[in-house]
Amino acid sequence: MCFKLQHHTGSLNQSVMARTLRGYYKWSEPEGNDPSKCAKYTLFFMNTLFWLVSVLILAIGIYILTEKKTVYTQLSDATLDPAALFVCFGAILFLITFCGCIGALRENVCFLTIYAVAIGLIFAIEIAAGVLAFTMQAKLEEAVDNKLKQAILKYRESKFQDLQLLIDTAQKELKCCGSRSYKDWRLNLYFNCSAPSPEACGVPFSCCRTDTINRQCGFEIETNPDKFTVIYTNGCLNVAKQWLLSNLLGVGIASLVILILQIVAICLATGLKSDIKVLQKRNKRIAKAEAQDQRRI
Numbered sequence: 001m002c003f004k005l006q007h008h009t010g011s012l013n014q015s016v017m018a019r020t021l022r023g024y025y026k027w028s029e030p031e032g033n034d035p036s037k038c039a040k041y042t043l044f045f046m047n048t049l050f051w052l053v054s055v056l057i058l059a060i061g062i063y064i065l066t067e068k069k070t071v072y073t074q075l076s077d078a079t080l081d082p083a084a085l086f087v088c089f090g091a092i093l094f095l096i097t098f099c100g101c102i103g104a105l106r107e108n109v110c111f112l113t114i115y116a117v118a119i120g121l122i123f124a125i126e127i128a129a130g131v132l133a134f135t136m137q138a139k140l141e142e143a144v145d146n147k148l149k150q151a152i153l154k155y156r157e158s159k160f161q162d163l164q165l166l167i168d169t170a171q172k173e174l175k176c177c178g179s180r181s182y183k184d185w186r187l188n189l190y191f192n193c194s195a196p197s198p199e200a201c202g203v204p205f206s207c208c209r210t211d212t213i214n215r216q217c218g219f220e221i222e223t224n225p226d227k228f229t230v231i232y233t234n235g236c237l238n239v240a241k242q243w244l245l246s247n248l249l250g251v252g253i254a255s256l257v258i259l260i261l262q263i264v265a266i267c268l269a270t271g272l273k274s275d276i277k278v279l280q281k282r283n284k285r286i287a288k289a290e291a292q293d294q295r296r297i
Helices: 002-028 037-068 075-079 081-103 110-136 137-153 157-175 182-186 237-247 246-294
Strands: none
Touching: 002 075, 002 157, 037 081, 081 110, 081 157, 110 137, 110 246, 137 157, 137 182, 137 237, 157 237, 237 246
């Protein structure tokens, strides 16, 4: 009799404990068996949008590489190739947003952790790059100038046709010529004054001020006394720097918006991950308490 009473009392205590656990978790943790739906679907749709953008970028890069049918064997060449840069950027963005989408939709802690860490690393790199760009402006400008001059050297090479298109488009749209000035085109084999061609001492047609395409307007331009009225003489690096300084407020706001979006993404991912872990822990403890209750009954 006493044994049965003690057994019944123990069972009652376990039942009370199970109900207490349910009440405690209901009061202190996410309601129901699902994490925050707002955080889950906001993170999912935000990453879906950027995932589609990454697919587009990746497809463009792969298409250009396929059309060129070029094998990239030198890393230095790949860094100057727009198609290779498109593929690298698209692939990185694709993987990160994929982890965000799957992690949010399937409530996968591993994918959410990878996503949050990746966004955090990108955020830290952006902050570091901004600080370095501000404190080492002269060195950064010199590095960009060297890259642009390397691109000028590869202009007209058959395996860099997309780079040629990019340079022509940039010079036409920015109304500039060369990196620092039009004289940078002396570095190119085809436009050097010692070149045995009509283009010697000249510049590409994209440097010309005329709106109509005249591929011969830049021929022997350095010997033309009216060159300042025929071509743009200011370098693209100088024009880009002037544009950046004149639009500093807009660039700053755009950068701030991007950083805020990344912070929101990190907060959503870590918050969702925390909710999932708490719910998993709660369900395990309640299940354990109920199992003990059943065994005692």
